[in-house]
Amino acid sequence: MASLNLIVENGQQPTFNEQHLMGIQIDRSQWSPRSQRTTGHYDEAATDYEGIRCRCRKCTRSFVFTAKEQQFAYEVEKRFVDYLPKHCKDCAIAQ
Numbered sequence: 001m002a003s004l005n006l007i008v009e010n011g012q013q014p015t016f017n018e019q020h021l022m023g024i025q026i027d028r029s030q031w032s033p034r035s036q037r038t039t040g041h042y043d044e045a046a047t048d049y050e051g052i053r054c055r056c057r058k059c060t061r062s063f064v065f066t067a068k069e070q071q072f073a074y075e076v077e078k079r080f081v082d083y084l085p086k087h088c089k090d091c092a093i094a095q
Contacts, residue, residue: 024049024070024071025048025049026049026071027075030076032078035074035078035080038082039081040083048067049068052064054084054085057086057087058087058091061088063089069085
């Protein structure tokens with residue numbers, strides 16, 4: 001069973017939502033051709049996307065690249081599967 005990271009920001013209690021608790025099934029056939037030749041952040045046995053904790057390069061806050069965001073980035077936008085966002089949502093919007 002995968003470990004769960006609690007999301008705690010601004011001293012508030014941890015909050016949960018479906019994107020953080022449950023993985024979203026990986027559909028490698030929807031990845032770009034280049035991504036299909038590698039595994040990126042996921043080994044070949046992985047079946048679900050899971051949240052990946054990242055640190056914003058601008059404000060240095062920790063944020064989660066959610067399973068749903070990964071599915072969109074890799075399967076819809078066809079980003080390479082090693083892609084990780086460099087900025088949290090607040091800093092990305094401010095740019």
